[in-house]
Amino acid sequence: MRDVYVIGAGTTRFGELWERSFRDIGIEAGIKAINDSGITGNDIDALYIGNMSAGAFINQEHVGALIADYVGLAGSLHIPATRVEAAGASGALAFKEAYLSISSGMYDIVVVGGAEKMTDIGDEMANYITSMAIDQEWETVFGATYASLQAMMARAHMERYGTTREQLGMVSVINHRHGALNPDAQFQREIKLETVLKSGYVAEPLRVFDMAPLSDGAAALVLASGDVARKYTDRPVKVKAIGQASDTISLHDRREICTMDSTVYAAKRAYDMAGMGPEDIDVAEVYDSSTIAEIMAIEDLGFFPKGEGGKAVEDEKIALGGEIPINTSGGLKARGHPVGATGVAQIVEIVKQLRGDADRRQVKDAKIGLAHAVGGSGATAVVSILEAEI
Amino acid sequence: MRDVYVIGAGTTRFGELWERSFRDIGIEAGIKAINDSGITGNDIDALYIGNMSAGAFINQEHVGALIADYVGLAGSLHIPATRVEAAGASGALAFKEAYLSISSGMYDIVVVGGAEKMTDIGDEMANYITSMAIDQEWETVFGATYASLQAMMARAHMERYGTTREQLGMVSVINHRHGALNPDAQFQREIKLETVLKSGYVAEPLRVFDMAPLSDGAAALVLASGDVARKYTDRPVKVKAIGQASDTISLHDRREICTMDSTVYAAKRAYDMAGMGPEDIDVAEVYDSSTIAEIMAIEDLGFFPKGEGGKAVEDEKIALGGEIPINTSGGLKARGHPVGATGVAQIVEIVKQLRGDADRRQVKDAKIGLAHAVGGSGATAVVSILEAEI
Secondary structure (H helix, E strand, O other): OOOEEEEEEEEOOOEOOOOOOHHHHHHHHHHHHHHHHOOOHHHOOEEEEEOOOHHHHHOOOOHHHHHHHHHOOOOOOOOOEEEEEEOEOHHHHHHHHHHHHHHOOOOOEEEEEEEEEOOOOOHHHHHHHHHHHOOOOOOHHHOOOHHHHHHHHHHHHHHHHOOOHHHHHHHHHHHHHHHOOOOOOOOOOOOOHHHHHHOOEEEOOEEHHHEOOOOEEEEEEEEEEHHHHHHHOOOOEEEEEEEEEEOOOOHHHOOOOOOOHHHHHHHHHHHHHHOOOHHHOOEEEOOOOEHHHHHHHHHHOOOOOOOOHHHHHHOOOOOOOOOOOEOOOOHHHHHOOOHHHHHHHHHHHHHHHHHOOOHHHOOOOOOEEEEEEEEOOOOEEEEEEEEEOO | OOOEEEEEEEEOOOEOOOOOOHHHHHHHHHHHHHHHHOOOHHHOOEEEEEOOOHHHHHOOOOHHHHHHHHHOOOOOOOOOEEEEEEOEOHHHHHHHHHHHHHHOOOOOEEEEEEEEEOOOOOHHHHHHHHHHHOOOOOOHHHOOOHHHHHHHHHHHHHHHHOOOHHHHHHHHHHHHHHHOOOOOOOOOOOOOHHHHHHOOEEEOOEEHHHEOOOOEEEEEEEEEEHHHHHHHOOOOEEEEEEEEEEOOOOHHHOOOOOOOHHHHHHHHHHHHHHOOOHHHOOEEEOOOOEHHHHHHHHHHOOOOOOOOHHHHHHOOOOOOOOOOOEOOOOHHHHHOOOHHHHHHHHHHHHHHHHHOOOHHHOOOOOOEEEEEEEEOOOOEEEEEEEEEOO
16 A cells, blocks of 8 residues: 555634535635645545535535535546545545545545535534434434434443543533634633533533534545655655444444444554554544543543543543643534534644644644544544654 | 456345335345355455435435444444445445555455435425435526436537437437346336337426436445455456546536536546557446436447437447447436446446346447446546456
8 A cells, every 4th residue: 555645734614604605615625725735736636525414404415526616626627526424434534535545546646625514504403414323213213313322321431430420521621621722613712610510401411511513614635645745745744544443323232332342443443554552642633522422432542441531531631731632623522513524624633733733732742643533323433543754 | 556356246126115225225235246246244344335315315324334234244343334425426436435445455355335215205305306416506596407407418419419309219218128138127118219209398308208217226246356356256357447537516617518528537537547448348337317318428438429329329339239238237217226326236237247147138248348427417427447357
């Protein structure tokens, strides 16, 4: 397999972008990443787009071609464009497919985008659409929602490991603290633990401030083969490994629900491919669609032993300046969670950290970073490991 | 790039399968392809699923994980599963991504599925969803439908090249003749030219019998690296080339509308990669979402000069026994058109032809075959070339 590098990265600001369209934010992120890389449209061999549900959110499928067109790559250049979908892991898998297209030798320079426009319809409909990531026939139809499944995992984790309501809340507090340092984040204000603990229930024991928001946003990356990456930058970031794994789509069919086996297997595959372990990671973006999801993630990725994630959060080991800074971007909770964009935005943050471009939220001497994305309640997980070669 | 082979193929029957669910048909096709190849679940490294719009048709996204689960690959084996979407080219691009994952060296054996369940909702809603493949903001909102754009292309082609209403009708007659020889086809009855010419208008000049139907169905393939393919079969079919190209998503932005530039570029890329030309192709499946689409395809793929496609159809050069048999499966028109399955089903037919397994519709001495899929009104095109190594 040929070496692959990230040579450009960019995002829109995330948030409720009511004045902007899906294509508009897709263009902005793409242009930012392209400008950051120094390439021009003529250099691009292909485009991959991560998107969960433009069909349901904005009545538009075929969004790979849509974005290629409006970025100016389709009408005269006829650049191939492909959409990839696996719910919240859509962006991460667009990144993987772009990686494969270069490592195979078919392409040299590929743009990866992720985008979702979720706030143009009512919240109730948007929540219904996000529940299309779980099992429609055996979960949604019987009244389960995305949040209610997260709540079941939280209850089980609290019961089995003594994880506390306050520890869950601290995930949100730390992510908001980080988000306040990120000018592209949806929420840039610190919050207090009481704010989380007094917010309304979404699905007991999870409250509004335990859950990632509905968001609009797009993110993009430019990938290049080893041969050409250094023509464009002296700060390439190497894609060391990508691991992907599945689990049953229904939560009730899982081996157990306090561990996401998909994350465990995806991480194992990524660590093996990179020849590394969790102890080698300097900074990570993990999938905090809920506070319990982040606690399970930092355990399942091997950063902390099973059952000790809550305590690690309480001790602020995951905060900037801690043992392993997690979600320096603000995570899904504070940066925002436009579902299809999330997996790409996570890698944008890791690239910024590894280049030393993360400004007020920079992790000192970060050389190796990890990004972790999840689809649905854990039916898909993707773990990517990147390394600075600067 | 490593060599990649098709070692297994299977489809469900296509049609209005009201008694069967999306996951049910996905499982059937997958199991058929897996059994055909001789592999077992433990041999599979990854799964790719082509699907256009399960979110809108059946309120279920994340269908890669869904199928992986129900085929038995997710719960204990944790096999990676990824959905790929580009409207009518979804299945063809799932095939491409599977090809890249093997040619890159990441995987050795990969299953590709395509599936769509379109008939469980009303026809009007289904037609609205298929129009999500064209530009929602600049076409659908102003009243354009998928069929009306095809009609504009037909009118222009008739005006510029003298293509006749009867020639359009003969595309349908020939595809139905072929479909009558395919036990998996949705329509297995021959029709007369008068049947087409007397059927009701969908969008003038195109009539009901000019348009591919709404269908349910699934198709699947097993791909393997060169090293392992011959362990499982002495009849591997080599993937010689895959070419992909984009064009503007809106028809009105195109350079011109009697040619699909995306097909022209995708074909050029595939022919260059294979070191072949249209004269080398023995049998082809092309994208006849409408009769005019097939006439444009056989021109744009280089089988006939521009403007002479209609005459070639009239002279039955594309029928079984003709110069270059096209859509021996019955094509989208008669085999049926479950959108996300179509690109995979086309390759299933080519594999059957190249192995000599096509029974009553076998093309004699077929050694090299081509499959051509289109997304939307031509914003995406994919051309794959396969060769028998038997």
